[in-house]
Amino acid sequence: MGGGAELNGSTDMGGGADINGGAGWLVGSRLRRQQLRAPAAAGIGDALKNLLAVQSQEFAYARWSLAQRCARDTKGVAGLAAGVEDAVADGTILRTHVLRPTWHFVHRDDLDWLMELSAPRLHQGNKGMYRQTGVDATAAARSADLLAAAVAGGAHKTREELAVVLGNAGFPAKGLGFIYLLMHAEINRVLVSGAPVRTAGGALKQTYASFPERARQAPSPENGASAAAERRENSLAQLALRYFRSRGPATVKDCAAWSGLTVGEVRAGLQLAAEISPGALASFSRDGLEFHLAAEELDAAASAASGSGPVVPGTPAPKIDLVQCYDEYVMGYSQTRNHLGGTAPYFAPAGAPMHVVLLDGRLAGWWRHGFSGGECGLEVKMDRPLDTGGRSALEAEAARYEAFLGMPVKVG
Secondary structure, eight states: OOSSSSSSTTTTTSSSSOOOSHHHHHHHHHHHHHHHHSSSSSSHHHHHHSSSSSEEHHHHHHHHHHHHTTTTHHHTTTTTTHHHHHHHHTTSEEEEEEETTEEEEEEEHHHHHHHHHHHHHHHHHHHHHHHHHTHHHHEEEEEEHHHHHHHGGGGEEHHHHHHHHHTTTTOOOSSHHHHHHHHOOOHTSEEEHHHHHHHTTEEOOOOEEHHHSSSSSOOOOOOOHHHHHHHHHHHHHHHHHHHHHOOBBBOHHHEEEEEEHHHHHHHHHHHHHHHHHHTSSEEEEEETEEEEEEEEEEHHHHHHHHTOOOOSSSOOOOOOOEEOEEEEEEEETTTTTTGGGSOOSOOOOOOOOOOEEEEETTTEEEEEEEEEEEEEEEEEEEOOOOOHHHHHHHHHHHHHHHHHHHHHHHEE
């Protein structure tokens, strides 16, 4: 392994290595595991499966979060804006409230178990609003029956259409009461995203569909407390594996904040993951914190931290990534978000861009897009002037965005 880093069992989930030195390797590892660096995802479905869930309340930008993980060149991302929209329409990608909760993209293969795992914490978090809006057990059950019938057989409905259905039955058709009835039905796996419809102005509008018709569900599970406990344990293990293999190096608190689970549940997931997939994860200590990551990353991390890695002649060209402010590279961490090199997301002053410019994995500015006359304008505000290499990197990223959208892009 080289000198400097002391390794005490690279797959020991209870302590592992002690790695000191510069933290550049940590940033590089996160970029690589999140597929913002090679190896890229084979497609948007694979990018989503790697990350498990991608925050998506900003739909137009969330499309890019998936596409930019598919290739570093323009050819690899060409047309993927439409590709993501098609995947949402056909149900490969589902968009719903899960985890903290906020809007997330989740692959149809994963949403059933992830929502089942997430539901108790979501309902607990919504408990006060349920009381305030009158969403008790009876109202939730009656409204769920109405909503399920309304969307059955592929009859996808907009929010406005579902408001009529509930309003005709005496339920709230607007305001928080209506919103929490819909969210309750999402959490209980009654509703999920349907095929979006395009408004007269060209914008996409969310619709709702039947959860059982869109999400891939396992065969009907056995009844009983023991079967439910076994499913929950398997889901905890899967979440820990998927989170730490795609976002590590990260801490238990990072995962708890991202998933909405408790610290104890995440720790239990790590122990269960070690049982069902031994050797898949490793851990190390740094700055008094314990980090978990994909086991194959640990040797590279120790080598880089000790300075014993391969020497690459010359200075590597800088790389710029335009990521949404809710990108998983930002939102995937809380306790250790300091490695981003700045504060994000943040509430931008009126008229200022809020999405994140990364320079070699560190926050270096802000950006947003705008559309007019068949072209996209990129407003980019850097925290410091770019040198020639930085300007070239920004131009390359703008070219990727142009290929992604399929329309001309100008940087301003």
